[in-house]
Amino acid sequence: MGMDRKIEKKKGIRLKHIIYVLAGIAFILLVLKIAKDSNVSSLKVDKEKITIEEVSQGYFDDFIRTNGNVQPISTIYLDAEEGGRVKERLIEEGAIVKKGDVILVLENRTVYMDIMNSESNLAQKQNYLRQTRINFENALIESKRLLLNSDFDIIKKERSYKQQKALYQDELVPKEQYLQAKEEYEYAVQLQEINKMKMQNDSIIRVTEMNQLEKELEKMTETLNLVRERLDNLNVKAPVDGQLGMLDAEIGQSIGKGTRIGQINVLTDYKIEAFIDEHYIDRVRRELPATIERQGQMFHLAVKKVYPEVRNSQFKIDLVFTGERPENIRTGQTYYINLQLGQPQQAILVPLGGFFNSTGGQWIYVVDPTGEFATKHGIRIGRKNPKNYEVMEGLKPGEKVITSGYDLFGDNDRLILR
Incomplete structure (x- = not known):
């Protein structure tokens, strides 16, 4: 007779075993999360007192x-080219001026005295030059007279010499008389040469002295012109067309040379x-x-x-x-x-907010998708404009972040939103 064989159940992993394992893993993760959360510093925050913004992708306008x-467009400063006391104030601040308009009139007795002295010295030098020229002309006339006398004397001495020579050759006069006539003629010729040399030298000296005197006169005239320019500089004038923007000078005030007293706005x-x-x-x-x-x-x-x-x-x-x-x-x-500063470029953007002052752009609170809490996330901020920060790394478009100030949050890693 046949015997019934006992069928053994196959051993292996069943569905219920998988469920047990997954449940165990979930339990362990839950325990770890609870343990971790218990170690994370947290702070409860009222949602109505913070600003939550969404991270976006768009063009960053630099x-x-x-x-x-x-x-x-430009400002021309007025400096006193000559010092003095303010005598008149002809134009007031804010007035439109033309180039050359007199704004201030100064007075300076030293300048007046310098002009008088220069004019007096120039007049004396002019008189001296005029007298010297007259003296030189008289000397020239005298030299010409002497030269003319020499010429006339030579003519007479030459004629006498020739007569005495002819008579001596005919033995009609003694030799001594002939030699005397000859010597007188030769002396007259030599004297004429000396007079010519003297006249030439005197002429050179006269020209040299006159040139020197005229140069001195020119220098004195230039000096007088410079002093007169100083007198003209006592009239402070507008150097350009424009508007008198500032004038720091009052009547009776003493102003030093080079002092800045105003400005003209072009x-x-x-x-x-x-x-x-x-x-x-x-x-x-x-x-x-x-x-x-x-x-x-x-x-x-x-x-x-x-x-x-x-x-x-x-x-x-x-x-x-x-x-x-x-x-x-x-x-x-x-x-x-x-x-x-640059052309617009695609970038991840976060709106401006007070968080940057607390974090320096190194981290930010990112709101959990549940909206129940927010945690710290490290980020890197690039450029900024009046609206947004450029996020280089650490955030994704669509995430929500807290952009208001963090001064009241302390060092807490998590914010519980309520």
Whole structure:
């Protein structure tokens, strides 16, 4: 008879075993999470007292916004070329002036005395030169007279000599008489040569002395002209057309030579002076474009000058209009300027907020998808503009972050939102 065989159950992993394992893993993870959460410092925060923004992907417009003041395109300073006491103040601050207009009249007794002395010295030198010229003319006349007498004497002595020579050859006169006539004639000839040399030398001396006197006279005339220029400089004049912007001089006030007493604003054009945070000093350069808005219209500018000095963590720039100017533009007006540092580029963006002051852009609180809490996340911030920060790493578009200030959060790693 056949025997019944007992069928053994196959051994192996069943579904219920898998469920047990997964449940165990979940339990362990839950325990670990609870343990971890218990070690994380937390702070309860009211949602209504914080600002939550969404991280986005978009174009980062690389510009900064600052305010600037309208200034004249250039300023010409007024310095006193000659010191003196203010006698008259003919033009007041704010007045429009033309080149050459007298603004101030100074008086200086020293300058007046210098002019009188120079004029007196010049007159004396002119009189001396005139008298010297007369003396030289008289001396020249006397020299010519002597030369004429010498010529006449030679003619007589030559005639006598020739007569005595002929008579001596005919033995009609003694030899001594002949020799005397000859010697007198030769002496007259030599005397004439001496008179000619004297006349020539006197002429050279006269010309030299006259030239020297005339040069001295020219120098004295130049000196007098310079002193007269000093007198003219007592009239402080406008060097260019423009507007008298400042005048620091009152009637009766003594002003030293070289003292700055005012300025003239050239109004042929205008510029805008702006101060930029030193953070951007390496990025701001000449010809960078900028815009301002006035009554709904955009006006274009360009950076004309970047000043190298940094004061109070800021440096100054000058901008000029590259096209139309706003109507009724005035010195001292304030405009808000958008200075373009670069071209727009795709980037991950986070709106500006007070969090940056606390974190320096190194981390931020990221809100959990449940919206129940937020935790610290390390990030790296790049550039910023008046609206957004450029996020280089650490965040993804769609994530929500707390952008308001963190001053009240302390060093807590987690914020419980309620």
